[in-house]
Amino acid sequence: MAGFVQIIEYRTSKPDEIKALMDDYSAKREAEGEGPAPVRGITCADRDESGRYFAIVEFASYEDAMANSRRADTTEFSAQMMALCDGPGKFYNLDLTEEMNYR
Template sequence: MAAFVQIIEYRTSKPDEIAALMADFQAKREAAGDGPAPTRSIAGADRDDPGRYFAIVEFESYEAAMENSQRADTTEMSEKMMELCDGPATFYNLDQVASMD
């Protein structure tokens, strides 16, 4: 199993703007239909700590994730997202060792 997962922890007082940014990014990426992309992603709001959010992004491999990170559109989206955050994000880079559906 060579899957890779990145968890991004962030704080924002503008969750609707981040959701709109992500929806626009996904639509543009799907329309382009090229290059590496996450196999799945989800976003969650922390019920116990309002304003704290997590993005969980799955890739086929670490290499695919790093290639995705180098794309200009990914860099642009990330910069815009960080402008909407209340402080820096924390990134967790995980090699997947198990999965349950």
């Protein structure tokens, strides 16, 4: 099974600004339609710890994820997002080993 997931754990007091930044980045990437891009992405807020969030981004492969990371627009987006965070983010790089669908 191919697949790669990146989880970005971050803290922010500006979640609405980060959401707007993510929405803008996604819209621009979708409009361009070129180059490697995530397959899916979700953002989660920690119910137990206010201000703590997780962005979970799935790619078709590790190679696609690394090519996406090297893009200038991704680098710019990441810098802008981290500027809105309350401290550095923590990144988890995970190979997808199993997928379960319950529908």
